[in-house]
Amino acid sequence: MMLATALYAALWLCSQAEARFITEVDPKTVYDYIVVGSGAGGSTVGAGLAEAGHSVLIIDAGIDLTATDEYRAPGYSLKASEFPPMTWEFFVNHYPNLAMQRRDSKMTYLTPSGNRYVGLHPPPFSKPLGVLYPRAGTFGGCTAHNALVTVYPEESDWDNIAKLTGDNSWNADYMRDIFKKIERCRYVPNSIIGHGFHGWLTTSVASVVFFLEDPKLLAMLHGAASALGQGFSKLFENVEGLVQVLHRDLNSGYPNRDRRQGLFQIPIATKQGSRDGPADRVKLLMQGTPGGLFSSAKTYRLDVLLSSLVTRIILQPPNKPGYAARAVGVEYATGPNLYRADPLSNPNARLPPLRWLQAGREVVLSAGAFNTPQLLKLSGLGPRQELGRMGIPVIVDLPGVGVNLQDRYEVSVTSASPQPFFLTKLCTFGRTKPDPCLNQWLYGSNDAEKGAYTSSGLAFAVLKKSTVAEDDIPDLFIAGALANFTGYFLNYDNVATIGARHWTWIILKARTRNRAGTVMLRSRDPRDTPLINFNYFRSGTNYDGQAEKDALALVEAIDWARAATSNVNNFLHFDQFHEESPGPNVKTTAQEAQWAMDEAWGHHASCTAAIGADKDPYAVLDSRFRVRGVDGLRVVDASVFPLIPGYYVALSIIMAAQKAAEVMDEDSKTTPPAPPMPPPMPPPAFSYGNGYSYGGGYRGYGPFGPNHFNHGRGGY
Template sequence: MSDNNKTSGHPEFDYIIVGAGTAGCLLANRLSGNPANRVLLIEAGGRDNYHWIHIPVGYLYCIDNPRTDWRFRTEPDPGLNGRSLIYPRGKTLGGCSSINGMLYIRGQARDYDHWASVTGEDAWCWENCLPDFKRHEDHYRLDEGGDADPDHEKYHGHGGEWRIEHQRLKWKVLEDFATAAVEAGVPRTRDFNRGDNEGVDYFEVNQRSGWRWNTSKAFLREAEKRPNLTLWHSSQVLGLETETIDGKQPRCTGVRVERAGYGEILAQAAREVVLSAGAIGSPQILQLSGIGPAALLAEHDIPVVADLPGVGENLQDHLQIRSVYKVKGAKTLNTMANSLIGKARIGLEYVLSRSGPMSMAPSQLCLFTRSSEDYKHANIEYHVQPLSLEAFGQPLHDFPAITASVCNLNPTSRGTVQIRSRDPREAPAIAPNYLSTPEDRKVAADSLRVTRRIAEQPAFSRYQPEEFKPGAQYQTDEELAKLAGDIGTTIFHPVGTTRMGHAEDEMAVVDPHLRVRGVSGLRVVDAGVMPTITSGNTNSPTLMIAEKAAGWILAGH
């Protein structure tokens, strides 16, 4: 593979993939697996050669860093009492898989069965998505000598590109919090990924031997050796090229790209262009290219290629509400990392054994449960950490504490992504509209009460926990919902802005096979196509979507 070949004139490829992130890296691997396919992969960011990408704790230095992050911000949000949030999106090979939490969670079977229902496509039901999850998995419990139970092979794969491992550390205070959750009625589990994720245990992570395992390593490194795959990184996509002949349906024929040292290039696609720029980037590119709500396009004097009112609508995200508890007699990262000696010990442990706090995912203990008896399924998720701080990027507190962040898995609030101008370099307006429905505000209040109930159990009460945030004095639904707006923050799971749907669904952007409605030769393959957000972290579901799409694309040609 060459980074720089075919950069003059109008180079032609069979497939052009926009975005070398989670979905794009897998697609590039699968589509270029046939040597007859000429594949171009375009990435706005640079190579993933920044050392902090690969050290697990390095997410702290990658998020809001222009080297690895688009550095988006949300609009001031009424549901957050007027606050604006940072909105990280990966800008490097591997995309968000290079800066995310490395947490392997699929969601619930009901999520995918719902997708099948709203699209009319049985391929999206859980039973038919499971093989796509397994196809690229390399699960540690299926390693030789692993501790898999008899049913593990039914749910997990081995020998694929996507490595899944156990975390290389344990914390007594977290294990006691898990026991307290059991005392509060939450069952133990050994596997969150069998379709019903209710339970408590440590997260499994996308790491290999204590290093982050991003999709660039997993899917692109070997594919880079193929002469039929071309990579243009550090390349800004300006828009899609479309043409309409004899009044027929417009067709996407290529991508306009600006490359340093080469100027603007029109790369042509003989078969398909695939947008994998994510739930923020893909609707932005579509709107810039005249594919989107006609009124928005007219506002920016962009000729309408296809009036698709759903482009940029239906934004969903998981809003986490962080409860911080001061504890006594517990070892936490606050006390370990607040001295030079402590930091030196942490660094040495990682150098010698690739373990300890530097191997930590952002969250260690996982908990899925119900915010109230009104729910028949787990509707909230916890990310529990042996540390605390005022806000992301700020120093750790100087007292021992843990953080129990809880999010509503199935929010009913919906937001938007809209371009601000015709300039592809200007960030779009991102308005999540968090906590904009009574249901979401009620779940927020109830979930804080669940946290308190767990903290009161005997296994955790031995630490004499003191609720530092939000504060035990706040008790009513109204008080707790307002507090959620004060302290809630994104957990970085935007989806839904180019959602799929059946032919009669006017707000669907793509059909059940992810082809853009009204424009041939164009698909969207990323988290934006989810009609509803999955009940958990969204990175691995996005890989599953890409796996399924790759099969359809290859079968169609």
């Protein structure tokens, strides 16, 4: 052990002590931690570990687009999510029954001519692909294209994990302290409890000026208040009342915060009108700027390797009976657009030569709720039966990998009026050059002058408790948006932003009861997307009427949204809004429920490698993010939650990742580094199919049998 530690230290010292983007890695370099994925989880945990003094490599299949307008301008968030260099297109199923799936107007098909069709009437012999579920294949992950919503989860989300695991460091008070370390709040005075004011993630809200300048936007706010009841509508009798409503703090730390209903402005992750997120924190470390959480050092050992697809985890067999296998590194291929969710990917291209990297301490999977279970399974960690069907030897039988997939149910009530909103009437969302609103955003001196693009278009939110909520916590988050947004389908960003005449009530059913979604391997090829089925409503968790309760909550929200729009029309006598979706033919409660079950979508996939109790066979992780049955391997992303938290998941992931960095730093003080990997040895080549084969390796576990690892030095 002393020799291994000395060798490891020598390799550590000979590597460069600075943070940087790199294009290749010297195979002799050993990082303390290799983090797979650069999103909300990966960039946060990687930066936190680097600030604590550890050497870290973040590896991601995408490229850095943080300097583009698509990344920086909040108003381009929809455009960013369909920006070809940035997006990954997953196509998912909501139901196992194709007849039910075909009722969704967002269903996508591959036609016999090779085109993609979206809708209810595909050409004959078209192949069903599923419903678009956009992810971000870029540095920053989905924090590079999301709507920047930064909403604190409920206390019960954290207390539940503490109770489940017996680990009190997950309790709500401790996690609020984590949040305060992270946040740099810019929308409430620093006397407000529960907020942080010196962290790295800047939080803001849209300028109140926008409501004062746009009569229709103000009317929408008034209509929502009227639908909520007399108490809220009275507040609109003067400007002071308006400001009072818009200054209600959605993320406060006051008692009873989780039970409040009504109108709120939506906190977003923006800094001086531009997107802010975990990728920006990593880049600050590269510039020698500390994040302020651990140290004030001016250099950090943090490298970021992009355009590199991790294909599996290197697992070293136990050296004694009864001991666990150990994750000692990753196998990866370098090249652009390798993953087949990438719209720029060439499906017939050969995989570049495979390489491997050693982690001196641990490997951290932060690849997201779809790709983390895929990588675990490709590495022999997952349900025995599924791995057996794929011909992958089982290293650890983990039946909880890729099950328990959870999401929100979301639907939209959309309306159009004859005249455009003043705030966005000149905005072209990148369809023309110049884009007047982009120029305003680029050259304005503050958020009010920068205009509409300082926001993602979500004007405000309503928290509401349905009659079927499980407790006193609101289960409906209804956001008002200056858009024509009905969910995700090809070209949805253009449909949503043309004309500036539409208003959408985006209804999000939080605390959904469905736990039945799955992520399963499509093949052994790591470039293939997995098979994803959310098993909505009656096809999922429904042993006690859960599906009907979730559908009824959506119906109540639809009715509320319709009432709010009707109130708006009472204020705008000459510019009436006319409903387009669900539309006038959807009238009764039964019709609304069926429409919701047909058209619902989600975009917060979570819980596919969950933390749980020691006695739970489906608990993939312990409370310290460690994969059970394997040493040196952790998961830090949306997969870790046993139940999907809060209303929007990004902040919950960031908080969990910051906690993970602290936990791992603490554990490093009592755990020795891993011994160096054995030298490469050439085993036989094994074919993946589609022109993909393995060759070369080291003594360890691979998915084709024990005692060899194929890292691709030959066999192509």
